[in-house]
Amino acid sequence: MPHTTQIFQVSTLYGAATLAAALDAGLFGPRGEARRILLVSNNAAVPETALRLDEMHGYARIAGRFDSVVSWNEAIRPYHPSSWGPRGNDTVIWQRAFRLAWGIGERDRIDLAVESIQVSPGRALAAIFSEAAVHVYADGLMSYGPTRNRLPLTIGWRIRRLLHLDLIPGLTPLLLSEFGVQPEVVPDAAFRRVLDEISEDAAGDPRLAPVLAQKPTAVLLGQYLAAIDILSADEEEDLHVRMLTGAARAGHRSVVFKPHPTAPASYSAALSKAAAEAGVRLTVLDAPLLAETLYHHARPELVVGCFSTAMVTASAYYGVPVGRVGTALVMNRLKPYANSNRVPLAVVDHLVPDLERDGTPAVLGAAPASLPPLVRAIGFCMQPETYRSLREPTVAWLHEHLADSPPHYFPELRLAELGLPGSRPQARARVRVRRARRVVRRAMRRGGARK
Structure with a gap:
């Protein structure tokens, strides 16, 4: 009878703590319902000289929540986790190899939990285990921003949810929203308990x-x-x-x-x-x-x-x-x-x-009403092709608030590039000159290639 294996990819202790809190809160089902593999990736530029996750306080207690622990670096050696991905025709071979190495049955269902689907190793894992449901977990402020790289539809539509910490209550993550992915909060109490575990382990x-x-x-x-x-x-x-x-x-x-x-x-x-x-x-x-x-x-x-x-x-x-x-x-x-x-x-x-x-230090509360539309406007300006539906709200927001916003939020040249309110004729002229130069350079490169 087929079983389910859940693979949890992690590269930082903070990320591991987020996963541990999600497990403790039952967000991946009861313990024993599926086999759980912790897949550890060391993404440092030179992994051999960097601090390993298993050398950090609290790691052993977090690892105890899983049935087995395997190293992604060892699995793909001599390639680097941040830069390696399978060639399209090789994904089936890699999946068979990993199932064999990690003791996963040929017919077992696989669920993936990765910390960033936009880059490897998360993207590589999603490509290799092409039938797997994908859960993305985010452990920081970047979850509130847009997806930085365009994802293939074959991956994007398999993402079931975005697990994130509720760092700014009332602010909804923009990450992966282009695929209709629903964000789900990792409970504060569960995360704080895991942080306390780690802290207690470091007391000595x-x-x-x-x-x-x-x-x-x-x-x-x-x-x-x-x-x-x-x-x-x-x-x-x-x-x-x-x-x-x-x-x-x-x-x-x-x-x-x-x-x-x-x-x-x-x-x-x-x-x-x-x-x-x-x-x-x-x-x-x-x-x-x-x-x-x-x-x-x-x-x-x-x-x-x-x-x-x-x-x-x-x-x-x-x-x-x-x-x-x-x-x-x-x-x-x-x-x-x-x-x-x-x-x-x-x-x-x-x-x-x-x-x-002379600002007075403060404890942060819920997001003010001004923050969500600001984040969406910046997100659109960052990735206008991915979030086209945000163009009209961004135009409306700029008309109403740009004059009162710090200039470093929306540089005039960026507004001119996107044809948005707030750019002067000089900026728009600079953009036209830049585009013309790019066209000329491309034409020259093509001409040189033909020779």
């Missing part, structure tokens, strides 16, 4: 003790935006210093900086100098711990960041006031306009007080 970590001894009242979150070519290293270093200055201006004298795992050591050195000048006691938590583990143990009174999801979880799950620094700068630097970080930036920019403009 010696790297946490020096931080707690300093009794920090503010947490600064680094994101390492230089790694994805949004800011230069010097600009990001300055952004961290600005975070510290904002915390100091808000009255905090003991601060902990949690750098991105791949950030260079020089960032901490620059912060130390700035802290000494400001009379602030700085501690750096250079350990592979979730920011939420720090919140659990340190109980800070303020979290400062640029647009990290960990800012919003601090507010949503721990009741910590948050403040932002540098969102306008980063949004101005995003290229192309469709960069998937744009909506998270806009959400934080719209909701979180700006510490550099």
Whole structure:
């Protein structure tokens, strides 16, 4: 008799925690009704030198919710998880190979749960297991933005639901809505219990003790935006210093900086100098711990960041006031306009007080009425072909609100490219010149190819 096997693909501990909460809440049925495989993917640029998921606190307890754990990196070696996908004619062969390697019967039904269907490994898995129902889970602010890559209909129509954390109550994810995919919330209580499990498992970590001894009242979150070519290293270093200055201006004298795992050591050195000048006691938590583990143990009174999801979880799950620094700068630097970080930036920019403009740190509540139409308008401008139905609402919104919106939300050139309200004749002329140049370049390339 055929059985059901559920394959859960994960690459981060935060994502694994989201899946664990969904399982605990019964969103994938009762335990024992299907066989559950945890498929771990290490998507780091050099996986062999990066921290493995199984080395992080709390992983073992999360893995215990599954019947078996397998490595995607090992399964497709020597290919890289972020760049490999099967050729169209090879999908049947790969499926047979994986069913054999993972002990899945030839006739067993397969359900997939992947963290991002837009890119590999999620997209590769959906192509290989072409009959499987697909469930997408999102663990951050990007779920509120549009689908960044156009999906084949053969995949899009198989997506049953989008599981997401209710980080901003009242704001509905735009992700995958073009396929009519219904978003489903992973219950807050279940997710918080999993975060507590992870935090309790990390309680004895010696790297946490020096931080707690300093009794920090503010947490600064680094994101390492230089790694994805949004800011230069010097600009990001300055952004961290600005975070510290904002915390100091808000009255905090003991601060902990949690750098991105791949950030260079020089960032901490620059912060130390700035802290000494400001009379602030700085501690750096250079350990592979979730920011939420720090919140659990340190109980800070303020979290400062640029647009990290960990800012919003601090507010949503721990009741910590948050403040932002540098969102306008980063949004101005995003290229192309469709960069998937744009909506998270806009959400934080719209909701979180700006510490550099004397904003008072605050605990976030439900989405104000102004946020959903703003996000939909930005989403349309990012992916106009995918979300054509949003054009008329976007035009109406721009007519009514553009004059009052920060200029970094809707650059004039982007509005001109899409023929939307708010662009002057000069901008529209620049767009026409650009298009003409592209046509000439394409024609020249074709002419050269014929020779």
